[in-house]
Amino acid sequence: MPTISTPFTKDQLIPQEERLEIKRTKKELFIGIPKETQHQEKRICLTPDAVAAICAHGHRIIIEKGAGTASNFSDKDYSNAGAKITTDTAKVFSCPTILKVAPPSLEEIKLMKPQTVLISALQLKTRDQNYFNKLAEKKITALAYEFITDDEGRFTAVNALSEISGIASILLASELLSTGENSTGHLFGNITGVPPVDVVILGAGVVGEFAARTALGLGASVKLFDNSISKLRNVQNNISQQLYTSTIQPKYLSKALRRCDVAIGALSGENRTPVVVSQPMVENMKKGAIIIDVSIDMGGCFETSEITSHAQPTFNKLGVTHYCVPNIPARYSKTASIALSNIFTPYILNMADDGGIEHAIRMDKGLKCGIYLYHGIVTNKSVGEWYNLPYSDVNLLIF
Numbered sequence: 001m002p003t004i005s006t007p008f009t010k011d012q013l014i015p016q017e018e019r020l021e022i023k024r025t026k027k028e029l030f031i032g033i034p035k036e037t038q039h040q041e042k043r044i045c046l047t048p049d050a051v052a053a054i055c056a057h058g059h060r061i062i063i064e065k066g067a068g069t070a071s072n073f074s075d076k077d078y079s080n081a082g083a084k085i086t087t088d089t090a091k092v093f094s095c096p097t098i099l100k101v102a103p104p105s106l107e108e109i110k111l112m113k114p115q116t117v118l119i120s121a122l123q124l125k126t127r128d129q130n131y132f133n134k135l136a137e138k139k140i141t142a143l144a145y146e147f148i149t150d151d152e153g154r155f156t157a158v159n160a161l162s163e164i165s166g167i168a169s170i171l172l173a174s175e176l177l178s179t180g181e182n183s184t185g186h187l188f189g190n191i192t193g194v195p196p197v198d199v200v201i202l203g204a205g206v207v208g209e210f211a212a213r214t215a216l217g218l219g220a221s222v223k224l225f226d227n228s229i230s231k232l233r234n235v236q237n238n239i240s241q242q243l244y245t246s247t248i249q250p251k252y253l254s255k256a257l258r259r260c261d262v263a264i265g266a267l268s269g270e271n272r273t274p275v276v277v278s279q280p281m282v283e284n285m286k287k288g289a290i291i292i293d294v295s296i297d298m299g300g301c302f303e304t305s306e307i308t309s310h311a312q313p314t315f316n317k318l319g320v321t322h323y324c325v326p327n328i329p330a331r332y333s334k335t336a337s338i339a340l341s342n343i344f345t346p347y348i349l350n351m352a353d354d355g356g357i358e359h360a361i362r363m364d365k366g367l368k369c370g371i372y373l374y375h376g377i378v379t380n381k382s383v384g385e386w387y388n389l390p391y392s393d394v395n396l397l398i399f
Contacts, residue, residue: 027356029059029348032095033083035067038102040310042070042333043340045099045119048077050341054348055082064092071333099344103127109134115375117357118142119344122372122383125298129387132378139376141357145343147380148370156366159206160339164329166210166266169292170199170218172323173262176290180314182321184288186261190219197221200256202248202276202301203266204231207294211264213239223256226267248276258284265293265301272299279303279318287319296324362398374398 031054033045044067046054051061061083065075075085086092093111098104100120104112109131112118118135122144135142145157170188177186177197190196197220201208204226212235215222223244226232232245246252257263257277263285267273273295282291282304293305304317308324310331315322329336347367351360361368371394372380384391 027352027354029054029097029352030095031059031061031097031099031348032092033061033063033067033099034089034092034108035064036070036100036102037105037108040327040330041102042330043101043337044068044071044073044333045101045337045340045344047338047341048073048081050345051078051083052081053345057349057352059348059352060084062086062092062095064089068337071337073334073337099348101340103131106131106134109138109140112138112140114138114140116140118373119145119370121146124382124386127387129389132373132383132387132389135373136376136378140373141371141375142373143367143370144372144380145340145370147372148343148347149366151366157340157343160343161329161336162206163210164332164336164339165294166207166212167214168328168332169207169211169264169266169294170214170220170262172328173199173264173290173292174218176314176321176323177261177288180290180321182288182316182319184261184286188215188218188220197262198260199223199262199264200253200260201225201264201266202253203264203268203295204228204235204245205266205268207266208264209235209238211266211294212243215262216241216243220262223260225253225256253277254281254284257281258286260289261286262290262292263302265291265295265305267295267301269298273301275299275301275303277302277304282320283318285318285320289320291320291322291324293322293324294328297326300324358398361394368394 055061063078063083063085065085065087079085090111093108094113097117103120103123118140148156150156174188177184186197188197199215199220200223201211202225204224212222212224225246225248227248291302293300293302295301296305296307305322305324310325313323313325351357354360354363361371372383374394374397378384378389378391379394
């Protein structure tokens with residue numbers, strides 16, 4: 001009798017037990033939202049409408065009194081939405097899940113319970129090793145929302161806030177041209193018979209794209225610089241309008257800066273933003289011209305830039321007005337809060353439906369990218385290398 005060849009082994013041909021997926025049970029979440037204490041931080045993670053949606057799904061939310069006031073959301077709004085309002089900060093930080101805009105301070109970490117889930121920004125370059133050690137001592141599982149990605153690998157929260165920064169940079173420039181200390185009286189707009197305002201934008205990322213879109217919408221003449229041809233092409237395709245684009249070459253950049261009324265710095269870098277505009281280039285700019293250095297968060301791309309605050313946002317140097325405030329979206333706290341809330345709400349509801357953070361990060365690769373601490377173990381390579389901390393791949397820790 002001839003032997004029949006088969007790709008299966010003898011063991012594989014034996015009937016096997018059927019393996020059924022264990023049904024995930026919905027988990028009730030208890031979320032604490034404290035009042036932000038970081039300097040100039042006015043935003044809040046959830047709007048009253050988002051709180052109402054989450055509470056309607058059977059979850060509990062406790063909010064510190066006055067947490068939404070700076071974003072024009074009253075305690076009554078949150079109370080009517082189903083949240084509990086408290087004046088006890090320690091009570092808020094005792095919740096199993098903490099939701100914040102800015103990273104918690106060391107004093108706030110002391111108030112947190114062991115095994116807490118923390119969702120906030122990380123602001124990697126502003127932390128220190130002790131910060132991560134304190135979180136690790138309490139076995140905290142921490143997610144940084146600026147690391148969370150969507151299905152296409154884009155940083156969801158960062159892009160939303162960058163859109164705000166790009167639009168805001170043009171609105172701020174328009175205001176400073178007309179009412180600033182060193183104002184020239186120019187009006188953004190394509191007025192018949194009047195030359196338009198000339199805008200130079202450094203960087204063709206999300207900030208640069210939305211700055212260009214806004215400036216063009218106001219009738220300005222825009223010149224966009226970036227060393228990535230693909231980024232420049234994407235901006236042109238997305239805006240559906242031809243505009244002057246160039247790689248960052250000193251000759252062309254210097255010429256454009258001499259003629260411009262507004263210069264927007266929107267470059268980014270791995271560690272520090274590259275300085276592409278030297279002091280001599282700034283000296284040759286028009287008197288009364290405006291520099292908005294959006295990239296000041298990462299050092300700035302103008303040599304003359306110095307960090308300013310929302311209280312005193314500008315300074316005059318070499319006859320040019322500089323606006324170098326980090327965290328521009330905080331100035332538009334209500335819009336920024338709504339943008340963040342739109343991002344957080346689906347993640348929170350999905351997290352509950354999946355049975356908690358453990359199942360959620362198994363199911364959602366984008367959410368898993370946000371994990372930088374898992375039960376006290378550092379899981380983010382950037383954090384580990386920057387602060388010389390041992391780190392493990394999160395995929396090796398999740399069973």
